[in-house]
Each structure stands twice: as structure tokens, then as C-alpha cells.
Amino acid sequence: MKRREFIIQSGTVLTAAALISTFSGLPTHAEAAQAGKPTRRPDPNAFAQPIMKAIAWGVNAPSPHNTQSWKFAILGDLTMLLYVDEQVLLPATDPPSRQIHLGAGCFIETLALAATTMGYETTVEMFPEGYESDQDFGRKPVAHLALRESTATPDPLATYITVRQTNRQVYSGPRITLSEFAELTRLAGRGHAEVVFKHESLDPFLAMFYEGLDVESRTFRTNEETRKLFRFTEQQMAEKGNGLSLGQMGYSGIMKAIVTRAVNYGDPKKWHSVRSIDASMKKMKKGIDSTKGIVFWITPTNTYLDWVQTGRDYARFALALTSQDLYAHPYNQAIQEYDEMKPLRDRLNEIMQIVNPQKIQMVIRIGRGQVPFYSYRRQTFNIKDSKTSKLTQQP
Numbered sequence: 001m002k003r004r005e006f007i008i009q010s011g012t013v014l015t016a017a018a019l020i021s022t023f024s025g026l027p028t029h030a031e032a033a034q035a036g037k038p039t040r041r042p043d044p045n046a047f048a049q050p051i052m053k054a055i056a057w058g059v060n061a062p063s064p065h066n067t068q069s070w071k072f073a074i075l076g077d078l079t080m081l082l083y084v085d086e087q088v089l090l091p092a093t094d095p096p097s098r099q100i101h102l103g104a105g106c107f108i109e110t111l112a113l114a115a116t117t118m119g120y121e122t123t124v125e126m127f128p129e130g131y132e133s134d135q136d137f138g139r140k141p142v143a144h145l146a147l148r149e150s151t152a153t154p155d156p157l158a159t160y161i162t163v164r165q166t167n168r169q170v171y172s173g174p175r176i177t178l179s180e181f182a183e184l185t186r187l188a189g190r191g192h193a194e195v196v197f198k199h200e201s202l203d204p205f206l207a208m209f210y211e212g213l214d215v216e217s218r219t220f221r222t223n224e225e226t227r228k229l230f231r232f233t234e235q236q237m238a239e240k241g242n243g244l245s246l247g248q249m250g251y252s253g254i255m256k257a258i259v260t261r262a263v264n265y266g267d268p269k270k271w272h273s274v275r276s277i278d279a280s281m282k283k284m285k286k287g288i289d290s291t292k293g294i295v296f297w298i299t300p301t302n303t304y305l306d307w308v309q310t311g312r313d314y315a316r317f318a319l320a321l322t323s324q325d326l327y328a329h330p331y332n333q334a335i336q337e338y339d340e341m342k343p344l345r346d347r348l349n350e351i352m353q354i355v356n357p358q359k360i361q362m363v364i365r366i367g368r369g370q371v372p373f374y375s376y377r378r379q380t381f382n383i384k385d386s387k388t389s390k391l392t393q394q395p
């Protein structure tokens, strides 16, 4: 693929078409390329403009349901605005779009870490135009990001940006120790939220993981939201570049083929059948039961800033886990803000002694495991022209 260069002056409109031709078909992740698999992530080396290079790194960040709800306005070679993409929200499982904003934080931190390997430090100005209500989602920026040349050494966490993966499989080996956790927090560095670790008496939490997933799976509209984001063939995954798949859920080989047939490539009747849900719960329970530690992120308030900053914390912690050959599997169902989840949410808050306006922002199980399926990223993102505020639509 021919190397393309983007020299974008301040205020210039970057069309989605430009991004499409650049983001598509580029060999990126060495493993994927070597295995002859379709390209799954954008290649930062395909860009000359530092901010575009940094974005191409940033999109490796984790995001809820792999939505990648990120929208960009390129202001110059070194500056940009980040928005959430209001067309890509999770209204059923994430009614306030809290997790979507954690995903924005993950993007910011991943970009900033990557920039250190490019010889830049990143100044992040949060909510430069204010942020008052959901009316501002996608209309006002979450952050203004500015790269500045720096002689500082690259952040070691950046090494793991393309290697980090969510792992929903069964974990093996011993429980994570307090000293291992201390090392993880040291590597991740001081963040915004309080980080709480559990490695003993896990049973009540594991039961809540199970119950939360059960509620999500048996509530039609939340299970339907996941179905719509599920990709069954490699072609679907490559075309959409977002969402979840059986591979990401830990299925492989013959089991993957059997389950694909059982749910008939996401046929609604099969997907929502008691039989399919029971089988999926049985599989997920094995993973839950193999948990080697649980980590919570808790904030004293529950503001937009708390959401984005906790996302930044999580991105760093996930990379610290990768550096120690450990994995994360978020289990956020029990903290989600829809009515059917309220009894469980209340119980978890009670056990954790969380009192309004405190909020558990993120919960993960951690442990050691086999390398999971490598997830895709979108090849096109909506670009917001900062001059006219007109959105360039993704095709």
C-alpha cells in the first residue's frame, strides 16, 4: 500500500474519504500481518502528520463493546479536539453514556502515551468549551489535545499499546498477590480514581458478576444491543471494524463453529432463546470462577470529568497488566445504570460501602491466560470540521 502523507493546516477540513484510503489495508500489528490475517488496526507509520500518527496509535485503546465512539477535529499538525461520537452510544447498557466517556479517556491516555515514543508530550485540556448535559455529547469537545516536542524518555507503558488485549477466557495459576498489585499500581502511576483490590473472599463478587451478566443477557433490549454489535465472520469484522465476536468472548475452533451455527449468525430468535443464553452463561461462569483478583475504580463524585479521567486511569492500568503478562476482563454489568440492574447495583454499593455521589466507575477481573483473539478497529471515524461544525459522515 502506497504511503500517504497528510499535511493539514490549521482549520483545514479533513474528509472521511482521506481517512478511509489511509486507514484501510495497512499491515499494522506484526502478529496479524505475519499470520496473513486481514489487517485489523491502522498503521501509525502510514502518517506523516504527528497528530494523525498519534490518532492511529490512540485507536488501539479499549472501549465499551469495542464501540470506539471517538470523533476528531484536526486543528493543525499537532493539535486536535476529541469528541464522543453521539451516533455511537450504548443507550440500553450505558444510559448516561458514562462508559462511553471512560472510552474517551482510554483514547486520550493511549494517544498521550504513544506520543512520548514520537518525541512529544501531550497537553490535555478537558472540556475546553464546557460540558453541561447529554446535549453536549458530540457537539462540544471532551478534550483539546496538543502535542509539544519533548526530550523526555518514552513512557515504558507505551510499549504495550498494540499488545494489550481484553481476555475473557479462563485464567490459570495462583491468585494475584498484594505485592503484585502494588507493582501494578506503581507501573500505572498515580491516577484520578481510588483503586481497590480484592484477592480474598471473592465469592460474593463473583456471584454478582454472574448475576449482572445474567440480567444483561435476559433483558431483551440490553441483549439486543450486544447482538447488534456482534460480528460473526471475519468479513463482517473487517468491514465494520468495531463490536464484539465469539473469538473475543473466548470461543475458538470447533466450539466457535458450533456456537456460530447455534445462534445462526445472530438470528434474533436464536440469539435471544433461553437455550443460547443458558449456554453462554455456562461458558462465562467458567471464566468468572477462574478469577485471580478483582480491581475497582471508585470516584468520590460522578461527574463527566470523573468518567473521562477514570478511563485514562484504566488505560494505564491495563497496559501495566500487559507488561506483567497479566490480563483484564471488565465486569461492569453490576454498576450499569438501567432499572433492571438496580437491585444488584444497590447490593454491590452496599458491600463496597459506596454512598451517593460516590460511584464505582469500573470493575475488572484479572489473571493469567492464553493469548486471546485480536480485536479489530474501525477504519473510518467521523471527522468534525471545527470551522463549520458540519459532520462528515462515515459511509
Ligand SMILES: Cc1cc2nc3c(=O)[nH]c(=O)nc-3n(C[C@H](O)[C@H](O)[C@H](O)COP(=O)(O)O)c2cc1C
Pocket: 060, 061, 062, 063, 064, 065, 066, 067, 099, 100, 102, 103, 106, 164, 165, 166, 167, 168, 243, 244, 248, 329, 330, 331, 332, 333, 375
Ligand atoms: C469503559 C469500558 C467498559 C468495558 N466493559 C466491559 C464489560 O463490562 N465486559 C466486557 O467483557 N468487556 C468490557 N470492556 C472491554 C471492551 O469490550 C474491549 O476493550 C473492546 O472489545 C476492545 O477489545 P480489546 O480491549 O481487546 O482491545 C470494557 C471496556 C471499557 C473501556
